[in-house]
Amino acid sequence: MTYETLRISIEGKLATVTLNRPEVRNAFNEKTINEITLAFDELGASDEVRAIVLAANGAAFCAGGDLNWMKAMAGYTDAENTADAMQLADMLRTIYLCPKPVVARVHGDCYAGGMGLVAACDVVVAAEAANFCLSEVKLGLIPATISPYVIKAMGENAARRYFLTAERFTAAEAHRVGFAHEVVPAADIDAKVAEIVKALLANSPNAVKEAKTLVRDVAGKPVDDAMLADTARRIAQIRASEQGREGVRSFLEKRKPSWLN
Known part of the structure; x- marks a missing residue:
């Protein structure tokens, strides 16, 4: 517009x-x-x-x-x-x-x-x-x-x-x-x-978006069982994501990740 x-x-x-x-x-x-x-x-x-x-x-x-x-x-x-x-x-x-x-x-x-x-x-x-x-x-x-x-x-x-x-x-x-x-x-x-x-x-677009959300959601909250469960769920989900898998593979294979191509 x-x-x-x-x-x-x-x-x-x-x-x-x-x-x-x-x-x-x-x-x-x-x-x-x-x-x-x-x-x-x-x-x-x-x-x-x-x-x-x-x-x-x-x-x-x-x-x-x-x-x-x-x-x-x-x-x-x-x-x-x-x-x-x-x-x-x-x-x-x-x-x-x-x-x-x-x-x-x-x-x-x-x-x-x-x-x-x-x-x-x-x-x-x-x-x-x-x-x-x-x-x-x-x-x-x-x-x-x-x-x-x-x-x-x-x-x-x-x-x-x-x-x-x-x-x-x-x-x-x-x-x-x-x-x-x-x-x-x-x-x-x-x-x-x-x-x-x-x-x-230089960073994974999806990871940057999720990291921005993470800061908002975690800041000022108590470190209790609910917080531990929530943060564990977040890392598990992003490990299994397309960009999460690609980031680890590219690091191990000593090449640029796909989002930099």
């Missing part, structure tokens, strides 16, 4: 989704939210795509919600506000549950809802000069819809501080609290993203 607020490109097995509203620092509105949801649904279901990069045009990565869109919401009824918030929640969940690994390329400032976009991704690469801010309380709001993903990414302790203070913090601090996996000079961001994508594409 044709997108008005995004730019979609596919090169080989890599898709890049680029936020393309630089004139408003890539702030999102109802149209952007709908298009991001559709794009990730489409790319997640594509047999041709094995990894996705989320990027942005312009000076900033994402400034959060578009102010004109937020101003309009002030006149909504409670039911309309709830429905609107659910669209944002659905967008974030679509990224988070996407069966393909998603790498966030954060080249510039990332504020408020933009941090939710990034936190829903699997790997985060940030430029050294990028700044982050959970600015909602400055506007009398709270980062409610993005909170499940941001708290998972930075931890409860860091979230408690930055949710309450709305302080701006650096990429180095984002890395320290675990929000960003890699922080590099701006000139090196594409090389680092390419390095991570190369690693992702």
Whole structure:
């Protein structure tokens, strides 16, 4: 489909989704939210795509919600506000549950809802000069819809501080609290993203999808009999899968697995 607020490109097995509203620092509105949801649904279901990069045009990565869109919401009824918030929640969940690994390329400032976009991704690469801010309380709001993903990414302790203070913090601090996996000079961001994508594409597509699900399902759960049974079932099933058998055979035969051909 044709997108008005995004730019979609596919090169080989890599898709890049680029936020393309630089004139408003890539702030999102109802149209952007709908298009991001559709794009990730489409790319997640594509047999041709094995990894996705989320990027942005312009000076900033994402400034959060578009102010004109937020101003309009002030006149909504409670039911309309709830429905609107659910669209944002659905967008974030679509990224988070996407069966393909998603790498966030954060080249510039990332504020408020933009941090939710990034936190829903699997790997985060940030430029050294990028700044982050959970600015909602400055506007009398709270980062409610993005909170499940941001708290998972930075931890409860860091979230408690930055949710309450709305302080701006650096990429180095984002890395320290675990929000960003890699922080590099701006000139090196594409090389680092390419390095991570190369690693992702070298692996079994099915195993990557199942490993992504595994992290979501196991994190924070007790190590009890049910957990042992579930993880044993998962490894048994993937050992017997087509790619599981092919991966072991190719290793023993000292050749590339079929997914690299």
